[in-house]
Amino acid sequence: MPRLVNIGCLAACANPAGQDDIGLMRDATLVWRDGVVRWVGPAAALPAEYETEPAWSAEGRLVIPGLVDAHTHLAFGGWRAGEFSDRIRGRDYLEIAAAGGGIASTVRATRGLDEEALLARALEFLSGMVSLGITTVEAKSGYGLDPETELRLLRVYRRLDEMGPARIVATCLAAHVVPPEWSADRAGYVKLITERILPAVAEERLAEFCDVFVEDSAFSADEARRICERGCELGLRPKLHVDQLSGGAGAELAASLGAVSADHLEYVSEAGIEALAAAGVVGVTLPLASLYLNQAPPPARALIDGGVAVAVASDFNPGTAPSYHLPFAMTLACARQRMTPAEVLKGATRYAARALGREGEVGSLEPGAAADFAVIDAPNVEHWLYHLRPNACVATVSGGEIRHGVLREA
Numbered sequence: 059m060p061r062l063v064n065i066g067c068l069a070a071c072a073n074p075a076g077q078d079d080i081g082l083m084r085d086a087t088l089v090w091r092d093g094v095v096r097w098v099g100p101a102a103a104l105p106a107e108y109e110t111e112p113a114w115s116a117e118g119r120l121v122i123p124g125l126v127d128a129h130t131h132l133a134f135g136g137w138r139a140g141e142f143s144d145r146i147r148g149r150d151y152l153e154i155a156a157a158g159g160g161i162a163s164t165v166r167a168t169r170g171l172d173e174e175a176l177l178a179r180a181l182e183f184l185s186g187m188v189s190l191g192i193t194t195v196e197a198k199s200g201y202g203l204d205p206e207t208e209l210r211l212l213r214v215y216r217r218l219d220e221m222g223p224a225r226i227v228a229t230c231l232a233a234h235v236v237p238p239e240w241s242a243d244r245a246g247y248v249k250l251i252t253e254r255i256l257p258a259v260a261e262e263r264l265a266e267f268c269d270v271f272v273e274d275s276a277f278s279a280d281e282a283r284r285i286c287e288r289g290c291e292l293g294l295r296p297k298l299h300v301d302q303l304s305g306g307a308g309a310e311l312a313a314s315l316g317a318v319s320a321d322h323l324e325y326v327s328e329a330g331i332e333a334l335a336a337a338g339v340v341g342v343t344l345p346l347a348s349l350y351l352n353q354a355p356p357p358a359r360a361l362i363d364g365g366v367a368v369a370v371a372s373d374f375n376p377g378t379a380p381s382y383h384l385p386f387a388m389t390l391a392c393a394r395q396r397m398t399p400a401e402v403l404k405g406a407t408r409y410a411a412r413a414l415g416r417e418g419e420v421g422s423l424e425p426g427a428a429a430d431f432a433v434i435d436a437p438n439v440e441h442w443l444y445h446l447r448p449n450a451c452v453a454t455v456s457g458g459e460i461r462h463g464v465l466r467e468a
């Protein structure tokens with residue numbers, strides 16, 4: 059049974075309650091077996107039965123649960139750097155989309171790639187994520203928007219999960235936008251989703267969640283309701299992109315549909331916050347997207363004070379968040395969303411796991427949880443998120459196996 063010793067500071071994130079309660083321990087030891095945590099606590103309290111086990115040393119550093127990125131669009135074709143410059147010059151997101159750019163241009167590039175090409179690209183991104191301390195990644199389809207390509211993207215995610223650099227949780231986002239070939243028949247596209255795409259996804263068990271982008275430029279609340287209700291019948295739990303570019307009572311919709319998470323929330327209202335809290339929906343904030351779109355960030359303080367568990371994720375995608383650097387998003391959540399480093403860590407571990415229906419399995423270090431953790435070159439969480447570096451992660455361990463970096467024997 060391997061042990062990790064000489065942990066200067068360990069954040070267990072074991073308490074389900076309290077956004078800022080990350081369960082800090084000084085001079086800790088972590089013990090696991092067969093990829094699962096058996097014991098965690100102060101080194102001085104280590105039970106005698108574990109004392110002779112082989113040990114690795116954290117060399118006095120910070121140890122956190124493996125990070126959970128609860129919102130990404132991991133597999134896609136092409137990039138959209140031109141739009142980055144266009145937006146800086148003053149063209150807005152909706153104007154670019156109306157001219158055939160935005161999501162539609164990524165859909166064209168994605169449809170042109172076969173499964174192997176999409177897999178190779180996504181694997182490269184995933185390797186970068188693992189090196190940053192990420193061990194679980196939610197990955198959405200949504201750049202296929204036809205049955206064949208949506209399933210291709212989800213099969214890529216299944217293969218990535220089997221390959222094992224990180225755990226992948228797949229979401230079907232066939233309702234990302236209405237693709238151009240269906241623009242004259244929106245109802246026909248919604249029917250394609252509910253009658254062909256979602257049943258095929260459920261049949262092959264390719265996703266756990268069903269997501270809808272609820273926005274004037276994408277899907278209405280009524281369309282989202284129809285899609286999510288069909289998803290629920292098929293065993294796909296709802297997640298929603300809401301209140302990102304305009305306030306449209308999206309949070310209230312997510313609460314009424316029993317969504318596991320409501321993501322974006324830049325324009326969430328007070329009533330929306332109350333509805334999320336009452337329904338126990340996780341609010342997922344995406345600081346890179348609000349940064350790249352030059353938007354005011356979501357009101358994270360009001361969400362937390364209103365009783366909503368707030369997760370922090372990257373939204374990695376080729377348009378509005380072209381970076382998978384979750385620790386950078388976490389620093390942004392501190393600086394722009396006025397969340398403390400402890401609140402942000404809870405949001406990228408335990409509460410991110412909650413947003414994926416994985417709470418207690420990943421995102422925390424407690425007996426029975428996966429032995430997924432990252433060793434960070436910092437004395438504590440504050441120092442790590444304050445002193446932003448290209449990569450402060452010394453080692454990433456998933457299921458008890460080193461996936462990035464090295465650990466010395468103690």
Ligand SMILES: [Zn+2]
Nearest residue numbers: 129131299373
């Ligand atoms: Zn997104």
